[in-house]
Amino acid sequence: MKKGTFIFLILTFSLISFSIFGCEYNSIYIFEPEEETVAPEVILNSKYIISVNDDESLVIVQEILKKYYNEPVYVLENIPSIIVDQLSKDARDELNALSFSVYIEANETVFSIPVIDSLFEETSVDSEYYPINILRVGADKAHAVGADGNGTIILIIDSGFEPLHQDLKDRSQGGHYDILEGDEIPNPSHIHGSHVAGIALGSINGVGIIGVAPESRLISIKCFNSSGGATVAAVVWALDVAASKKDIDVISMSWGASKNFYAIQLLIGKLYDQRVILVAASGNGSNRGIIYPAKYAEVIAVGSVIFQNDNPDQEKRADYSSYGPELELMAPGTGVVSSTRFRDEYGMLTGTSMSVPNVAGVFAVVKQYARDNGLPTSQEYLRDLVRRNADDIGVLGWDEETGYGVVNVFNVVLEINSLVGN
Numbered sequence: 001m002k003k004g005t006f007i008f009l010i011l012t013f014s015l016i017s018f019s020i021f022g023c024e025y026n027s028i029y030i031f032e033p034e035e036e037t038v039a040p041e042v043i044l045n046s047k048y049i050i051s052v053n054d055d056e057s058l059v060i061v062q063e064i065l066k067k068y069y070n071e072p073v074y075v076l077e078n079i080p081s082i083i084v085d086q087l088s089k090d091a092r093d094e095l096n097a098l099s100f101s102v103y104i105e106a107n108e109t110v111f112s113i114p115v116i117d118s119l120f121e122e123t124s125v126d127s128e129y130y131p132i133n134i135l136r137v138g139a140d141k142a143h144a145v146g147a148d149g150n151g152t153i154i155l156i157i158d159s160g161f162e163p164l165h166q167d168l169k170d171r172s173q174g175g176h177y178d179i180l181e182g183d184e185i186p187n188p189s190h191i192h193g194s195h196v197a198g199i200a201l202g203s204i205n206g207v208g209i210i211g212v213a214p215e216s217r218l219i220s221i222k223c224f225n226s227s228g229g230a231t232v233a234a235v236v237w238a239l240d241v242a243a244s245k246k247d248i249d250v251i252s253m254s255w256g257a258s259k260n261f262y263a264i265q266l267l268i269g270k271l272y273d274q275r276v277i278l279v280a281a282s283g284n285g286s287n288r289g290i291i292y293p294a295k296y297a298e299v300i301a302v303g304s305v306i307f308q309n310d311n312p313d314q315e316k317r318a319d320y321s322s323y324g325p326e327l328e329l330m331a332p333g334t335g336v337v338s339s340t341r342f343r344d345e346y347g348m349l350t351g352t353s354m355s356v357p358n359v360a361g362v363f364a365v366v367k368q369y370a371r372d373n374g375l376p377t378s379q380e381y382l383r384d385l386v387r388r389n390a391d392d393i394g395v396l397g398w399d400e401e402t403g404y405g406v407v408n409v410f411n412v413v414l415e416i417n418s419l420v421g422n
């Protein structure tokens, strides 16, 4: 284990008594060392993230830091980066004088979840139905032919989710992680995460809503706080935990920042190399300028479309939806109904945040259906399949405002059927 941050602090002695065949044995001391990590808030609010390009360079950096008592509070497992709570001027000067590149990035709360208004409108749901966004991406018709994400895992990096919600509880894969509290309980800090999860994989269970990939499984990594913000360290830590997980098919990232961070770029590259399909929000900046991580080539940038089921010619980019040369796909994001709080509450939220899980769900379904039909399941193959089956809108062909168009999973299912002669 590369993580060098565990400190064995507390040795607990417990006095127990037990009996064997009626004889009492007292004063048996059990020696239980307890693994104590650095408190999550120390890592989350630390001062810097230091990254290099290889492990050998990282060893040199750590040797230098040791001289100045600037040792890391967290050593990342999957990239040559460390999080430090302090960095003296002398240490920084020595790092900057090294012959290789050392990236010293200040830890700030720059990541946010792009929703237009985080106050949601509560929506009553009488009997189970497909919300209009799910219908628009063709998921109902895909489900009818068995394309439902069965056997895939969607990892959602967000604000946790409501584990008791009727449309989410059966979707849990387990293996969740809570960066904010340093435990494995996904309890939500904000409704955003539950809402995103419901869109991607709300269950077919006779109640509430149905998501895009209702047979897919959910793993949650929580790093966004109750204000919908996250520090760079929180996001880096979350992505590092994600990169340590195996068998993840899709990662849904309804968040971002306008600034590039080298540690995050390294982690996105690492996840891409692990064959994970990465989906993220273009942002709600209303302008030309897509946020990170959606801006990276490895990540599928998703914008929000104002859609009309009966009139596709009128469909256009939502005014708030950021656009640019990296834009790939569109999905509904305005007035989307999904799971929110407690066991059975639903509500409406708006933003590119809501568009992302539609696309993440589509990729889970497409991966399952391609796999089941003996087709390739590489990111490149699936990405190309989804792009060319999107409903083109706006300017003919790919364009900066609407990418390849509105994602349509049923179009993909039809192409797969024709490819394999179903």
Ligand SMILES: [Ca+2]
Residues within 6 Å of the ligand: 128, 167, 202, 203, 204, 205, 206, 207, 208, 209, 210
């Ligand atoms: Ca349901």
Ligand SMILES: [Ca+2]
Residues within 6 Å of the ligand: 392, 393, 394, 395, 396, 397, 398, 399, 402, 403, 404, 405
């Ligand atoms: Ca177009």
